[in-house]
Amino acid sequence: MATLAQEKMELEQLSEMMLLSKKTKHEQKLVVEGDSWFDYPLTKDIIDHLRKMGYAIKRHSKHGDTLENMVFGSEYSIRKNVAINNGDRGLQEVLTSVRIYNPRFVLFSAGGNDVVGSEFEQYLNHKNSGLKLFKETNYNQNLLVMKNAIEQFLIRIWEVDPGIDILMDGYDYAKPNGTTYLGISGPWVLPGFAKKNILNRETEQEPIIKKLVDGFNGILKELDAAYERFHHIDLRGVFPDDNMWDNEIHLKSQGYKKVADIYHRKMEQIAGFNPVV
Incomplete structure (x- = not known):
């Protein structure tokens, strides 16, 4: 019996073969970039489930990655006391795949690590300070930064192929x-x-998480309205119970399958093609 790791590898190898096959239809081809929702080790993630449906996918996603790094490049090295930024290597790899494979869609999952990663505490005031618990102004400023990064990603993709539709979800409320x-x-x-x-989950923590997730989905809705070929996937409220989640910010495999189904239905609606059939 194949292990999960073997199955994930086999799905990836099959995708690579399909991407290069002349029999594979244009509507089946996807290039994806993102974070752990598109690359979740030891669990079937969204991309694994889409591959099982019949999509041919070139994956560039990497768990733990940030929006800033995917678009602009934040990795660096220090040589002889001189700092060197490694540049937008990740974005260049995605653009190269778009040129090589000519996908019908690009899927993008990013921003979660920029909000609930090391940046999370900057949006909070200590309860004993007497100030508002949530630094709304700080967060709104960062939303503008994230919106700019996403917009730059879209523009660079469309410079290569203006006919590509780009889909992006804004996550659900973390637990x-x-x-x-x-x-x-x-x-x-x-x-x-x-x-x-900030210790009360119902009255303090969850309202702050709602503001974080709603704010992020808000900028995706704005981009959806501004660009005909950008599509916001709204997952808010789809996974309300803790037992649907593997941990605070990641779903279980059956949850990721549900998200994959939502992406699939949207792509089928856009392209009029169902690779599952």
Whole structure:
């Protein structure tokens, strides 16, 4: 019986073969960039499920990656006391795949690590300070930065092929319950609240998470309205229960399958083609 790792590898190899096959239809071809929702180790993620449906996918996504790094490049090295930025290598790789494989769609998942990663605490005031718990002005400023980065990603893709439709979801509301990924990484949300003495989940934590996720989905809606070939996938409220989540910010495999189905239905609607059939 094949292990999950073997199955994921076989799906990837099949995708590579399909991308190069003349029998594969244009509407089946996807190039994807993103974070752990498109690259979740030891669990079938959204991309794994789309591959099983029949999509031929070139994956560039990497768990833990940030929006800023995907678009502009934030990785660096230091040589002889001189800092060197490695540039937008990730974006260049995506653009190269778009040129080589001529996909019908590009799927993009980014921004989560920019909000609930190391940046999370900057949006919170300590409860004992007497100030508002959520630094709304700070977050709104960062939303403008993220919106600019997403817009730059879209423009660069369309410079290569203006006929590509780009789909992007804005996640669902994270669960501040302290769960981790196999005890290896996380939790990502609850410690930030704890440091700021924001301890009541229902009255304090969840309203802040709602503002974070709603704000991010808000900029995606604005881009959806501004660009005909950009499509916002709204997942808010789709996974309300903690038992649907693997940890604070990642879904279980059946949750990712549900998201894959939502992406599939949207692509079928846009292109009028169903690779599952």
